[in-house]
Structures are given as C-alpha cells and as structure tokens.
Amino acid sequence: MSTFVTIVVDGVTYASWLFIVALGLTLVFGVLKILNIAHGSFYALGAYAAATCVAWLGALQISPWLSLFALLLGSVAVAAVLAPLTERGLLRFFYGRDEVLLVLVTYALFLVLEDATKLVWGVNPYFVSEPYGLFGAVQVGSHSYVGYDFALVAVALACGVGVWWGLNRTRAGKIVLAVIHSAEIAASMGVNIGRVYTYAFMFGIFLAALGGALTAPMISVQPGVSVGVVIVSFAVVIIGGLGSIEGAAIGALIVGLARALAVHTWPEAELFSIYAAMAVVLIFRPEGLFQRVKARRI
Amino acid sequence: MIRHPVWLGLAAIVALLLAGLAAPRWLLSLGTLSAASGLVSLGVVLMMRGGVVSFGQGLVFAAGGYAAALLANKAGVSDALLLLLAGGASAVLVAAPFAPLLGRYRGIFFAMLTLALSMVLYGLLVKWDALGGSDGFNMRRPTVFGAPLPEGWWAYILYAIAVVLAGSMAIAARLYFDSARGLVSLAMRDNELRVEYLGASVQRMVAWNFVIAAFIGGVGGSLAIMALGHIEPNFSYWTTSGEFVFVAILAGSHSVGAVFAASFILELVRSFSSSYFPNTWQLALGVFLLIVIRFLPGGLGSLLRRTPKTRP
Numbered sequence: 001m002s003t004f005v006t007i008v009v010d011g012v013t014y015a016s017w018l019f020i021v022a023l024g025l026t027l028v029f030g031v032l033k034i035l036n037i038a039h040g041s042f043y044a045l046g047a048y049a050a051a052t053c054v055a056w057l058g059a060l061q062i063s064p065w066l067s068l069f070a071l072l073l074g075s076v077a078v079a080a081v082l083a084p085l086t087e088r089g090l091l092r093f094f095y096g097r098d099e100v101l102l103v104l105v106t107y108a109l110f111l112v113l114e115d116a117t118k119l120v121w122g123v124n125p126y127f128v129s130e131p132y133g134l135f136g137a138v139q140v141g142s143h144s145y146v147g148y149d150f151a152l153v154a155v156a157l158a159c160g161v162g163v164w165w166g167l168n169r170t171r172a173g174k175i176v177l178a179v180i181h182s183a184e185i186a187a188s189m190g191v192n193i194g195r196v197y198t199y200a201f202m203f204g205i206f207l208a209a210l211g212g213a214l215t216a217p218m219i220s221v222q223p224g225v226s227v228g229v230v231i232v233s234f235a236v237v238i239i240g241g242l243g244s245i246e247g248a249a250i251g252a253l254i255v256g257l258a259r260a261l262a263v264h265t266w267p268e269a270e271l272f273s274i275y276a277a278m279a280v281v282l283i284f285r286p287e288g289l290f291q292r293v294k295a296r297r298i
Numbered sequence: 299m300i301r302h303p304v305w306l307g308l309a310a311i312v313a314l315l316l317a318g319l320a321a322p323r324w325l326l327s328l329g330t331l332s333a334a335s336g337l338v339s340l341g342v343v344l345m346m347r348g349g350v351v352s353f354g355q356g357l358v359f360a361a362g363g364y365a366a367a368l369l370a371n372k373a374g375v376s377d378a379l380l381l382l383l384a385g386g387a388s389a390v391l392v393a394a395p396f397a398p399l400l401g402r403y404r405g406i407f408f409a410m411l412t413l414a415l416s417m418v419l420y421g422l423l424v425k426w427d428a429l430g431g432s433d434g435f436n437m438r439r440p441t442v443f444g445a446p447l448p449e450g451w452w453a454y455i456l457y458a459i460a461v462v463l464a465g466s467m468a469i470a471a472r473l474y475f476d477s478a479r480g481l482v483s484l485a486m487r488d489n490e491l492r493v494e495y496l497g498a499s500v501q502r503m504v505a506w507n508f509v510i511a512a513f514i515g516g517v518g519g520s521l522a523i524m525a526l527g528h529i530e531p532n533f534s535y536w537t538t539s540g541e542f543v544f545v546a547i548l549a550g551s552h553s554v555g556a557v558f559a560a561s562f563i564l565e566l567v568r569s570f571s572s573s574y575f576p577n578t579w580q581l582a583l584g585v586f587l588l589i590v591i592r593f594l595p596g597g598l599g600s601l602l603r604r605t606p607k608t609r610p
Contacts (some may be wrong), residue, residue, distance in 0.1 A: 035406055093592060099406050100351045104547055105591055107540055113583030120575050183493055231417060238410050271421030275414040282411055286402060 005141050013149040016156035017215050021229060022248045023159060024207030028293065029146025030180045030243035031200035033099060037106040038121065039208050040230025041113035043076060046209025047216040048117060050074030054216075058130060067131040079094070079206035087201040100200040110226070118223055119134040125222035130140060132217040152214055164245055176200060179241065235278040241288030250289060254281070260290045276295040303472040306378055310555065318457050320572060324523040326457040327375045328565050331524040333460035335359075338519030338562030339545035340554065341511030347475065347551045348507045349487035355542045357419050358389035358512040360534035362519030364429065366390070367437040378459060382520050389516020392419075394509050394512035401505035404490075406503075416534050424529035434530025437523055460521055467514060468554040474510075475554070483507060532568030544583070548590055550597015560598055 025039045038194045053070035060066070086109065094105050135147025167173035178186040186195045212225075219225065236255050240247025255274050262273035269276075281289065318326060340593050345352050365388030369375040403411055424432045441447065447455055452603060474480045475581065483503060485493050490500045522528045531536060541564065549560035564583075571579035594600065 033412075041494055058492065090588070100409055101547075101591065103351075103353070103406065103409060104543065105588065107543075108584040108587035108591070111587070112581040115578050115581035115584075119581075125578075195395075227537065231413070234410060235414065238407070238414075242406070268425035269421070271424065274416045275421065278414050279411065279418065282407070282414075283399060 002141055004266055006143060006295065007257070007264050009140060009149075010143060010144075011257035011260035012153060012253070013145075013256075014259060015252040016149075016153040018233060018236055019156045019249055019252035020159050020214070021208055021211035022233040022240075022252055023163060024204040024211070025233050026237045026240070026243055026245065026248045027163070027207070028201055028204035030239065031176060031204075032091070032095075032197055034102045034106060035234075035242070036204075037103060037230055038086075038109040038113055039106075039204075039233065040226035040228075041110050041117065042205045042208040043083065043212035043229045044117060044211030044221075044226035045078045045082065045113070045218075046075045047221045048074075048121045048126065048211065048212075049078050049211035050216045051128045051221050052121075053077070053126045054130055055234070064130060067128075068134065071131060071216070072210070075206055075209035075213040078209035079202050081213050083202040083205035084198055086205075087110065087198050091201070092197070095197075099135075110230070114223070114226065115120060115225075121225055123221040126216075127220055128216045130217070150219065155214065159210075160245065160249055167245075183271060208287065232274060235274050238288055239278050239281045241285075243288035244288070244290035245291035247288055299380030300610035303476075304469055307465055307469035307472070307473075309337055311461055314461045315458055315467070316455060317463065323453050324569075326453045327398065327525055328569060330453075330457050330460040331522060331563065332562040332565040333464040333547065333558065334518045334522035334525060335523065335542065335565070336558040337451075337464055337467060338515040339542045339549065339561055340467065341514040341518075342542050343549065343551050343554070343557055344474075344483075344511050344514070345504075345507050347480070347487060348504055350485035350504055350507075351410040351492065351543060351546075352412040352508070352511070352534065352539075353409040353543060354414070354539050355511070355515050356534040356536065356539035357394055357592070358417055358515035358572060359519040359522070359538065359542070360423065360529075360531070361389040361392040361418070361512075362386060362516030362532050363523040363529050364423070364519075365516070366520030367523050368429075370438050370440060371435070376438070376441045376446065378442050378456075378524060381440055381524070382459075382463065385523075386513040386517040387521025388467055389512045389519065390509055393512035397505040397508045397512075398501075399457050401501035404504075413536055413539065416538060419535040420531050420536075423534060432531055434528060436528050439527065440470065450470050456525060460525075463517065464545055464558060467517070470515075473555050479503070491534060495572070534592035544587055547587065548597055550594075550599035552596060553599030553602050556597065556602065584592035587602065 013272060021039070021043055025036060028034060028036050028039070050071045051074075053065045053074040057066050057070040057073075090109065091105070094102055121153060132146065132148050135151050137144045138150055139145075140145050175186070175191055178189070178202075179191060183193050186196075192263055208253055212229075232255065236251035237248055238251075239254055240249070240251030258273045258277040259270060262269040314329075318329065321329070338355050341358070342352055342355055355541030363386060366381040366385040369384055370381060375381060390500060400408060400582050423429060429435065439452070441446075441457060442459070475484075482493060482498050492499055519533065522533075545557065545560045545564055548563070549556040568579065568582065571582060590597065
C-alpha cells in the first residue's frame, strides 16, 4: 500500500513539470505546426537562467522567497529575448515546408543552442537548492515528501487551466484557435498571422523555460539536461495527440506513472517504460489519444 | 554505356581502393567509419524517397553492431564477412516485427515511432549488465577468410572491405531506385493516395523499405564496430539517429554517391573540430545543416544533376 502511494505521488510530481514543458511543445505545434526538438534546449536555458537569477537575487539577501521570483524571472527572460529572435530570425523562413523537414530545422537549432549554452555557462554543474526547502515537508502516510514537489503540482494545474481558459474564453485565444484551425482563412479575416505565431512561440518557449526553471532546484543543472527532456516530452504529446491540451495532461500522467511504477518495481526498465507506453498507445490510437480526424486530400 | 551506374560504381570502388594505398592510417579509419555510417544513411535515403523519414535508425545500427560484437566474443565467429552479414540479418530480425506496424504511419508519427523504438533499445542496453551496461564492451579483432591479419595491413584491409561493401550496396541501391518498385516509392512521396488507386499497397512498400533499410543499417553497424573495436548503447541513442538523418538531408535523395560523400564530410568535420574546438563543433554542424536546408533543399546530390530544374 505504501509503495502504491509512493508510486502515485512520484508519478504525479514527475508528471506535473513534464506537463508544463509538454504544454508548451503541444501549443507550438498546434499553432506553428512545428514539432520543436529545440524545446528541450529552451528548457535547459530556462534552468540555467534561473540558476543565474537565483544567484543574483540571493546575493541581495532580502528574503529566501525572492528565489521563487528569480525562477520566474529567468524563464521570462528566456522567452522574451530568445523566442522572438528564433521565430523571427530563423523559423519564419521555413514556414509551409514539410513537417518532417521542420523537425530537422529544429534539430539543427538544438545543436546550435546546445553549444551556445555551453559557451555562456560553461560545462560545470550549477546547483539551485535554495527554493527547494521553502515549502517544508509534507507527511503522506508513513512517508515524508518535499513540499516543493506539491507546489509544482499546483503550478502545473494553474498552467493547464490558465491556457485552457485563455484559449477558449478570451478574444485573443479565439483568434489563436482560428489560426490553429486554418491560418489561411484567419489571415483573410484580417488576423496578423505573423504576430500570432510570434506570441504563440514566445508563450510555448516560456512554458519550456518555466519547466526548466522549476526543476532546476531538484537537479544539478549541467550540459545534457535538454537531451532527455525533449524525448520524454515528445512521448507525452504523441501519446496525448499533437496539439491537444487535455492530451498533454493525460500523456504526462501516463508517462509519469509508468516511469514511477518502473522505478519502484523494476528499476532497470525506467527508460524502457516511457517509450513502451508510447508505443502501446500509438499501436491502438495511431494519432494519439485526443487527435481529431483529418480529411484526406487527394 | 559508360554512364551506366554499375560501371560508374565499379570505377569509383577501384579508384578508392587505389587511393587507399597512398592514404595515411587515420584517413583510412575515417574512410571506414564514414562508409559504415554512410550505409545507415543510405537506408534513411531509401525510406526518404518513399516519403517517410526514420529518426530511429540507431535501432538497426546498434542491433547490427551488438550482434556482430556478441557473435565475435561469445560464439567465436571471427570472419569479418560473416560478421557483417550476421549484423545485417540480426538488424532485420529486430526491425522486421515492427515493419507492418510502421507501415501504417507517415510523417511525424513515423519519425517519432521509429525514434521511440530506438530509445527502447537504448533503455534496455543501458541497464543490461551482461552487455556491459552504459560502458559497453570491446570486441575481438576479426579475421578475413580465416586468416589473422598482419598489424600493419589491418587498417587497409578493413578499409578495402568497407569500400567494396559500401560500393556494391550503393550500386544495388541505385538499381533499386531506378527499378519499378523504386519509382513507385518515389510516387508515394508525391501522392500516396494516387499510388493506392493505381493498385500498389503503400503500407507494404513502406514496410519493405523499412526492412531493406534495416539490413543496410545493420551491416553498417557491424562495420562500425569492427572499425572502432568498442560498442556502447550510444549507438542507439537519438542523437546518433539524428546524425544519420543529417547526412541524408545533406546528401539529398538524388545521388547515392552523395550519401557517402556527405558521411565522409561529417566524419572529417567531427574528427577535426572535436580535437580543435570541442565546445563549438555541434554549433557549426547546426548552422551548416540550416544553410543546406534553406539554400540547397535537394541536398549536395542535387548539385550533380545534369538538368537543373527551372520551374520555380
């Protein structure tokens, strides 16, 4: 029983940051039709930027709670500076090309950002432990868990609900939905497609960077963190169906629980479990759990 | 007659064999390695002509490599040619069960599912202690036709095997591309629904192309392990698979020769820059790839075409 609780808690906390990252990925795909391999690099950049911001604000010695603000600041900085630069400076030249080719463009971007990150922050690991202790410990059954993990679940829920509300209940969101449905028709109705693309990309990257910033206290930030994340979040959005918010949530839960189950019962299968879950879902639902049917074009 | 791909291919093989006699040792092993990974990329190109891109050729690369290494170390099979064939056959054994399934997918889903399969293998290999876990293991040096090779000639003989092997596979690939099946593949890329209406099964073609690519990739994997003498789970990692696609895009799908040229360029750039600028070589690679995709959509091979497209 206690193992079961541990698996569920571990799975859900893992799923929560994964959901934040995957939400960004699925949003970018929905609007720009780009499956962004470099998403993982922005995750890593978010973690690095957060590490730097925490160190700066920590040096002022005002309040330890300020470090939470530093995490947010880091991810906003990444989204505000790098995302428009990438979208306007690079991606827009490739719009309309084959989807698989766009994957390769972002693969190239991934290679570039990977080394650029190393050039800026070096190859030594950074540790951002300060925010991790802020929420104390929580007792569940006989085990005690770090409060920060549960705060993360709350943030993930807020992100999910926020994005859903923003898309379905606001004017800007409806415009984005129109662009997702058909960019051409939306443009003919007077929507500035370029601007929607830029903002959507910025927001998606913000979510990636936020996911990175929020996990920075739980890991050592070093080269290589981006590589694993992008593949796992791919699994999440593929399971859920590309471009679907509910799908990303369910996908993150499936992946989180599958991984937690493997870690606690059969640790050798940790990596295996994630991709096995993805392969199984794809076999039965070739387009993911929440994908709409597309019309065939002759 | 003289332009026929078989003669061109044979001429290229002979020229490369002669050039190898004059080449220094490091260049020989570089050539062997680029032939090995070029073979895997040839498989990617073969699938690309059918309209799908596999982001998981590391699967067959690793399957071929591990099979050859295990046969050499555990089963005492030491003949290089036998090991190469066994590598290709094992890769087919690993890949074939998934082929009918993969035949149902296109575009991103094909790419992601192949990627998932290769990562499943990676996940297994990393945790499998009997296979050396994440460190991998060393392979015994193979023999050729039952004879152990003199130290001084080993590099050249392996290079010669690689050239003959890669050359004949390239010729075979060219013939396949120009055959009726190959042309149907090409039509699938343009419009698969029309191909279905004409009576061909796109699903079956995609599956077969995947199996053929698996064989070529498995041979490439066993050749690579012979050149390196060491194997590790990274063979199946997604960044390795990414490099195969990188080479395929760089080469384009017009010319099989361009695949090996692109593979050689990649190996050359890698070995130079990883010793001179270890922290920026991926950056250079990424920028290079972007430039190719942007300004040379047909790849390097499109430079060789005699009648350039004038249509916009």
